[in-house]
Amino acid sequence: MGKTFDSEIKKLRNNIDSIDRQILELISQRLDQVRQVVALKKIHNVPVYHPAREEDLISKLRNQASTAAVNPDFIEEIYRVVLRNSRIEQTGQMKQQAVKAGANVLIVGGAGQMGQFFAAMFRSSGYTVRILTENNWNEVETLCRDTDLVLISVPINVTLKTIQRITPFVPPTAVLADITSIKQAPVDEMIKYFKGPIIGLHPLFGPSCSTLDKQIIAVVPGRDNPACQWLVDQLTLWGAILVSSTAEEHDEIMGMVQALRHFAAFCFGQFLCQQKIDLEKTLEFSSPIYRLELGMVGRLFAQSGNLYSEIIFATPQRRDMLKAYVSSVNEQITLVDNNDKALFEQRFSKIADWFGSFSEQAMRESDFIINKIIERF
Amino acid sequence: MGKTFDSEIKKLRNNIDSIDRQILELISQRLDQVRQVVALKKIHNVPVYHPAREEDLISKLRNQASTAAVNPDFIEEIYRVVLRNSRIEQTGQMKQQAVKAGANVLIVGGAGQMGQFFAAMFRSSGYTVRILTENNWNEVETLCRDTDLVLISVPINVTLKTIQRITPFVPPTAVLADITSIKQAPVDEMIKYFKGPIIGLHPLFGPSCSTLDKQIIAVVPGRDNPACQWLVDQLTLWGAILVSSTAEEHDEIMGMVQALRHFAAFCFGQFLCQQKIDLEKTLEFSSPIYRLELGMVGRLFAQSGNLYSEIIFATPQRRDMLKAYVSSVNEQITLVDNNDKALFEQRFSKIADWFGSFSEQAMRESDFIINKIIERF
Numbered sequence: 016m017g018k019t020f021d022s023e024i025k026k027l028r029n030n031i032d033s034i035d036r037q038i039l040e041l042i043s044q045r046l047d048q049v050r051q052v053v054a055l056k057k058i059h060n061v062p063v064y065h066p067a068r069e070e071d072l073i074s075k076l077r078n079q080a081s082t083a084a085v086n087p088d089f090i091e092e093i094y095r096v097v098l099r100n101s102r103i104e105q106t107g108q109m110k111q112q113a114v115k116a117g118a119n120v121l122i123v124g125g126a127g128q129m130g131q132f133f134a135a136m137f138r139s140s141g142y143t144v145r146i147l148t149e150n151n152w153n154e155v156e157t158l159c160r161d162t163d164l165v166l167i168s169v170p171i172n173v174t175l176k177t178i179q180r181i182t183p184f185v186p187p188t189a190v191l192a193d194i195t196s197i198k199q200a201p202v203d204e205m206i207k208y209f210k211g212p213i214i215g216l217h218p219l220f221g222p223s224c225s226t227l228d229k230q231i232i233a234v235v236p237g238r239d240n241p242a243c244q245w246l247v248d249q250l251t252l253w254g255a256i257l258v259s260s261t262a263e264e265h266d267e268i269m270g271m272v273q274a275l276r277h278f279a280a281f282c283f284g285q286f287l288c289q290q291k292i293d294l295e296k297t298l299e300f301s302s303p304i305y306r307l308e309l310g311m312v313g314r315l316f317a318q319s320g321n322l323y324s325e326i327i328f329a330t331p332q333r334r335d336m337l338k339a340y341v342s343s344v345n346e347q348i349t350l351v352d353n354n355d356k357a358l359f360e361q362r363f364s365k366i367a368d369w370f371g372s373f374s375e376q377a378m379r380e381s382d383f384i385i386n387k388i389i390e391r392f
Numbered sequence: 393m394g395k396t397f398d399s400e401i402k403k404l405r406n407n408i409d410s411i412d413r414q415i416l417e418l419i420s421q422r423l424d425q426v427r428q429v430v431a432l433k434k435i436h437n438v439p440v441y442h443p444a445r446e447e448d449l450i451s452k453l454r455n456q457a458s459t460a461a462v463n464p465d466f467i468e469e470i471y472r473v474v475l476r477n478s479r480i481e482q483t484g485q486m487k488q489q490a491v492k493a494g495a496n497v498l499i500v501g502g503a504g505q506m507g508q509f510f511a512a513m514f515r516s517s518g519y520t521v522r523i524l525t526e527n528n529w530n531e532v533e534t535l536c537r538d539t540d541l542v543l544i545s546v547p548i549n550v551t552l553k554t555i556q557r558i559t560p561f562v563p564p565t566a567v568l569a570d571i572t573s574i575k576q577a578p579v580d581e582m583i584k585y586f587k588g589p590i591i592g593l594h595p596l597f598g599p600s601c602s603t604l605d606k607q608i609i610a611v612v613p614g615r616d617n618p619a620c621q622w623l624v625d626q627l628t629l630w631g632a633i634l635v636s637s638t639a640e641e642h643d644e645i646m647g648m649v650q651a652l653r654h655f656a657a658f659c660f661g662q663f664l665c666q667q668k669i670d671l672e673k674t675l676e677f678s679s680p681i682y683r684l685e686l687g688m689v690g691r692l693f694a695q696s697g698n699l700y701s702e703i704i705f706a707t708p709q710r711r712d713m714l715k716a717y718v719s720s721v722n723e724q725i726t727l728v729d730n731n732d733k734a735l736f737e738q739r740f741s742k743i744a745d746w747f748g749s750f751s752e753q754a755m756r757e758s759d760f761i762i763n764k765i766i767e768r769f
Contacts, residue, residue: 020432020436020438023432024429024432024433027425027428027429027432028429030425031422031425031426031429032449032452034418034421034422034425035422035449035453035471036456037414037418038415038418038419038422039453039456039457039460039462039467040460041411041414041415041418042415042462042466042467042470043457043460043461043462044411045408045411045412045415046462048404048407048408048411049408051404052401052404052405052408055397055400055401055404056401059397068405072409072412075409076412076416079413079416080416080420083416083417083420084420085416085419085420085423086477089419089473089477090416090419092473092477093419093470093473093474094412096466096469096470096473097470100463100466100469219677219678219679219682220679223755223759224759230679231677231678231679233677258676258677260677264673265677268669268670268673268674268677269677271664271667271669271674272674272677272678272679272682273682275660275663276682276685278724278728279656279660281724281736281740281743282717282720282721282724283652283656284743284747285720285724285739285743286652286716286717286720286721287648287746288742288743288746288747289720290648290713290716292645292648293645294747294750295444296637296641296645297645297648297649298444299442299444299635300596300608300610300635300637300642300645300646300649301596301608301649302596302597302607302608302649304688305596305649305650305653306757307684307688307757307758307761308653308688309754310753310754310757310758310761311681311684311685311688311754311758312754313747313750313751313753313754313755314751314754314755314758315751316740316743316744316747316751317744317747317751317752317754317755318755320736320737320740320741320744321737323736323740324733324736324737324740325733327728327736328728328731328733328736334728334729334731336667337725337728338725338728338729339663339667340659340663341721341722341725343659343662343663343666344659344663344718344721345718345722347655347658347659347662348714348715348718351655351704351705351711351714351715352711352715354705354711356701356702356705359658359697359701359704359705360697360698360701362662363658363693363697363700363701364697365665366658366661366662366665366693367693367694367697369664369665370661370665370671370690370693370694373671373690374690374691374692374693374694375694376687376690377686377687377688377689377690377691377694378690378691378694378695380683380684380687381684381687381688381691384684384687384761
């Protein structure tokens with residue numbers, strides 16, 4: 016290889032990058048023109064989306080492609096994407112139906128990411144959304160007045176304190192709800208300090224997702240379910256899947272679903288960092304499934320360390336469970352220490368029996384995913 | 393409506409058409425640059441497709457998009473199409489063609505799954521494929537006669553023995569290759585016992601996949617690369633991505649890519665089984681990403697315990713690395729033991745810095761995957 020190769024490759028890549036910048040610039044110009052067309056059509060009440068015009072355009076481009084020695088299917092594929100996206104641009108986000116149209120929603124901690132997410136959802140359905148943060152706490156009384164829902168969306172470590180502070184101002188007819196990732200303590204606290212309808216929620220997704228479609232929300236009933244039903248219906252209408260349980264059951268399962276998983280990922284990342292492994296090189300050698308698993312670890316560290324410490328350190332039971340996990344890991348490493356393959360394989364098949372049909376299913380599901388990754392590249 | 397509307401629309405549409413012509417022109421220029429990169433890489437035997445480079449490019453374009461007020465997802469969608477098509481452009485032509493038409497290929501262990509996979513690939517390109525197993529070992533001399541390639545595809549624990557047994561019969565002009573998941577010991581052994589061309593391979597995929605397209609194969613040169621080039625070209629022609637390294641580098645990286653990952657998954661499964669957690673209930677509460685992670689663990693136990701013990705226990709270095717991992721896990725659990733959130737978050741951000749831009753990228757990639765899972769259910 017050597018210099019010439021590197022410099023020639025570099026030159027070509029620079030050309031490609033500058034071509035890409037020009038393409039991007041043109042696409043943004045195109046979107047701008049499309050917006051003008053839409054505006055004009057709106058004024059004259061002409062239907063915005065024009066299938067015939069799109070097909071015209073595609074066939075014209077296919078012809079131009081052939082003459083430019085570019086595969087017409089390739090160009091069509093690109094323009095299907097372009098046209099679909101400008102259509103989305105045109106039709107805009109249609110307002111979603113509201114179960115309790117015009118109701119007042121107060122989001123406590125509405126400046127946080129999850130708070131903003133729910134604020135946007137409620138607004139998009141025509142609710143009146145109010146935001147309460149430390150900065151406007153002096154207006155708490157006004158903000159709570161004839162509100163229909165108070166949604167507590169604050170960091171886990173200030174949830175209980177916030178419940179105590181807000182409840183005196185919440186109308187007894189309003190629904191009091193929280194979205195903390197543990198449920199026992201917050202729900203108990205809400206029941207203790209508030210006499211009206213109560214429901215505990217735990218959205219099992221991050222604020223990065225664009226919709227609630229098929230997202231899971233854990234639900235822990237607190238008091239007066241009928242009065243809370245409209246909120247449940249609204250979340251369902253937005254496409255969320257609501258799974259109900261007791262607070263205790265929820266917290267125990269989440270220990271596994273969140274704390275253990277995050278702790279294990281943290282340890283993995285810590286070790287990679289400590290060993291100073293060459294990430295780039297490792298990725299070059301990565302099968303799609305490892306790329307994905309490394310991604311699972313990597314994505315943890317794209318997020319807030321505080322968020323994860325709150326989840327991992329949430330409760331004493333949780334910390335005990337993590338300690339139990341590590342002592343079991345220490346049991347397993349003795350197999351490696353003694354180079355005892357036989358015992359490893361013995362334990363392996365015992366675990367395989369326990370997983371039962373799930374492992375087959377997991378194999379199928381992850382194969383599907385792996386193919387999706389391969390397709391993507 | 394009337395004239396003004398018609399003429400204004402016409403003007404805007406002409407603008408869009410001319411923008412589209414420019415985009416098309418740039419795409420054809422881009423393909424041309426890509427062809428030059430490919431040609432250059434072919435000359436220097438550099439793998440054509442580079443996932444890392446593509447992800448860099450996407451990240452860069454997403455940033456440029458945001459500053460140009462274009463939806464980054466839109467641009468990413470377009471460029472996934474562009475990149476996939478330039479790759480098809482690169483590898484597409486005549487996959488089945490044989491680089492060394494009619495050559496004789498002997499697969500040692502050809503009854504095994506990987507052996508069968510490669511037997512089928514070579515046959516599909518018109519090679520004469522012979523299979524050597526324990527059952528026809530008595531014919532070893534005949535089978536080795538004027539063979540052009542001897543591909544050793546046996547379990548890792550009998551690889552060295554097999555190399556010693558077969559080499560006396562291999563013509564010095566034939567290429568000797570193996571597909572073991574470790575490379576140091578097998579390549580050393582081949583060099584020691586065979587005087588002809590040698591190349592070590594490690595396919596980073598299972599026999600379940602249908603083609604070699606975009607599958608990664610690690611390559612460790614042994615001796616006389618020019619004589620081995622036809623095999624490298626054949627694998628590339630089948631669509632595989634060949635990544636070259638020293639045996640030492642390969643084994644070190646695979647310790648991370650395979651052994652550590654499998655050991656961690658084993659420990660996770662062991663703990664879930666030991667705690668007798670309710671899998672069904674846990675899955676009900678599972679966000680797509682946890683469902684996927686649990687699936688990653690589950691799929692391990694759908695496969696052979698022996699396969700994994702061979703990978704985990706492969707070498708002393710590997711076992712030491714795993715012990716280092718567990719002691720680092722023990723360091724981390726003291727944080728939980730001392731309920732020391734502050735130190736946890738301190739370490740967390742140190743790791744986040746180390747991961748750098750990869751974690752953002754991992755976030756995006758896994759979000760994409762998560763959406764695929766959601767679409768599916």
